[in-house]
Amino acid sequence: MQSKLELRNISKSFGEVQSLRNVNFRVIPGEVVGLLGDNGAGKSTLIKIITGYHQPDTGEIYFDEQKVDHLTVPKARALGVETVYQERALADLQTLWRNIFIGRELTTRLGFLDIKRMRTETEHLMKESMGFTSHAVTPDSIIGTFSGGEKQGVAIVRALHFQAEIIILDEPTMGLALSETNKLLDFVRQVKAAGKSVIFIDHNIFHVYEVADRIVILDRGRVAGEFMRKDISLELLVEKMRRVAKTGSLD
Ligand SMILES: Nc1ncnc2c1ncn2[C@@H]1O[C@H](COP(=O)(O)OP(=O)(O)OP(=O)(O)O)[C@@H](O)[C@H]1O
Numbered sequence: 001m002q003s004k005l006e007l008r009n010i011s012k013s014f015g016e017v018q019s020l021r022n023v024n025f026r027v028i029p030g031e032v033v034g035l036l037g038d039n040g041a042g043k044s045t046l047i048k049i050i051t052g053y054h055q056p057d058t059g060e061i062y063f064d065e066q067k068v069d070h071l072t073v074p075k076a077r078a079l080g081v082e083t084v085y086q087e088r089a090l091a092d093l094q095t096l097w098r099n100i101f102i103g104r105e106l107t108t109r110l111g112f113l114d115i116k117r118m119r120t121e122t123e124h125l126m127k128e129s130m131g132f133t134s135h136a137v138t139p140d141s142i143i144g145t146f147s148g149g150e151k152q153g154v155a156i157v158r159a160l161h162f163q164a165e166i167i168i169l170d171e172p173t174m175g176l177a178l179s180e181t182n183k184l185l186d187f188v189r190q191v192k193a194a195g196k197s198v199i200f201i202d203h204n205i206f207h208v209y210e211v212a213d214r215i216v217i218l219d220r221g222r223v224a225g226e227f228m229r230k231d232i233s234l235e236l237l238v239e240k241m242r243r244v245a246k247t248g249s250l251d
């Protein structure tokens with residue numbers, strides 16, 4: 001299958017620290033890739049290269065099999081990369097509909113904000129994609145009253161609405177209660193069902209195992225292992241992670 005995104009031989013150093021060494025990484029459409037690894041393994045650095053925030057020292061980046069030179073943040077965004085951050089995702093004091101359309105407001109032909117249409121579209125998204133069933137939630141609800149899982153759900157739905165192709169979640173379940181986490185994992189499944197890709201980073205191996213199609217283990221800047229979820233049991237994955245942490249190798 002054609003890859004949506006492919007990194008080839010990516011290396012990145014910060015002074016003396018080599019954060020990534022010859023990393024190969026690919027994502028295909030409709031795939032959830034779980035990225036696992038200890039603190040400092042290089043997960044966030046890898047993500048920042050995909051989002052154009054850092055330039056790699058060496059290596060190549062391909063989107064839809066086309067090489068992209070000098071990937072920048074606006075370029076990555078235009079190519080459909082969206083990162084959903086737990087804390088920074090939304091404006092707490094604003095309403096749901098404003099948060100959906102923040103920075104991409106709909107306007108009338110005369111150039112005024114088309115509040116009516118933004119509200120209606122938000123209502124539609126809530127019913128079709130967000131699965132908000134509570135009557136307490138309306139397009140005019142203030143985001144600050146939403147739970148952590150719901151906020152991320154809103155950010156994910158927003159990303160999908162604006163044609164994101166690859167949604168990146170870096171530690172999305174941190175600090176979430178169990179029911180919240182389940183809600184978030186449902187959102188991830190929805191993105192997949194929509195044919196889009198997800199890169200899911202989490203310290204919690206159980207959460208990763210629950211949603212990922214493929215699991216990549218990073219260790220000290222290297223890809224230490226890669227598994228199709230269907231080919232590995234949770235017990236074996238836990239065991240592999242232990243071994244990697246101890247010896248830096250799978251065997
Ligand atoms: N901007 C930077 N300047 C200097 N060193 C950096 C920078 N960004 C990352 N590093 C170093 O690169 C290594 C990998 O860091 P990175 O943040 O990618 O790890 P991580 O896998 O995301 O870890 P965590 O699980 O703690 O989030 C670490 O040793 C880190 O200190």
Ligand SMILES: [Mg+2]
Nearest residue numbers: 043044045170
């Ligand atoms: Mg990190």
